Amino acid sequence: MFDDFTHEAFRLETLDDYGRSGNADAYRLFLDGQPKPQGYNSDWLDEVSKHVDAGRRMYRVHVVSRPLTPYLRYELGWGYITNMTAGEEFFILDVTERPSPLGDVGDFWLFDSVTAAPMSYTDDGGFLGADTLPPEQAERFVAIRDTALAHAVPFSDWWAEHGQ
Numbered sequence: 001m002f003d004d005f006t007h008e009a010f011r012l013e014t015l016d017d018y019g020r021s022g023n024a025d026a027y028r029l030f031l032d033g034q035p036k037p038q039g040y041n042s043d044w045l046d047e048v049s050k051h052v053d054a055g056r057r058m059y060r061v062h063v064v065s066r067p068l069t070p071y072l073r074y075e076l077g078w079g080y081i082t083n084m085t086a087g088e089e090f091f092i093l094d095v096t097e098r099p100s101p102l103g104d105v106g107d108f109w110l111f112d113s114v115t116a117a118p119m120s121y122t123d124d125g126g127f128l129g130a131d132t133l134p135p136e137q138a139e140r141f142v143a144i145r146d147t148a149l150a151h152a153v154p155f156s157d158w159w160a161e162h163g164q
Contacts, residue, residue, distance in 0.1 A: 001132065002047065005056060005111040010145050013062040014107050017071040021127035030074040041079065045086040052087030059089035061148040066096045066162060071125070077163065080155055090155035093148055094162070101151045105144055116141035 002009065019027055026040060048058050064072060080090045093100070107119040114135045120128040
């Protein structure tokens with residue numbers, strides 16, 4: 001899907017821990033108080049830069065509640081801040097003091113508002129896979145994206161108030 005989208009790729013993130021599906025070595029370094037390694041996330045940065053430089057938008061909303069889990073401190077503090085340098089945009093929907101306006105929704109990617117790819121994870125954050133749905137099913141995911149964005153704030157603003 002990342003090779004074929006033409007305008008935008010949106011991701012909704014809902015989990016507090018993706019530690020079993022991402023860069024486990026970097027996460028351990030973070031937990032041990034080590035500095036971010038040189039070249040951290042370079043493959044993803046190249047992917048994002050390629051799309052952003054071609055005029056395609058890549059953005060996410062992450063649903064969080066405070067206090068942040070250690071994994072979220074890592075993802076937001078290392079991942080988001082690093083990925084922003086390539087042009088990826090991030091928003092936070094903080095549900096600490098309110099119910100989620102999204103209800104019980106899981107993670108997904110949405111490409112060009114036409115192709116949704118809901119994602120499945122184990123209870124401990126291990127990635128199981130994604131399903132690519134036909135275009136006639138995208139409308140529900142577009143509505144979820146729009147609701148998430150309407151209730152979210154830019155990551156930089158949220159991080160300035162609640163980060164670390």
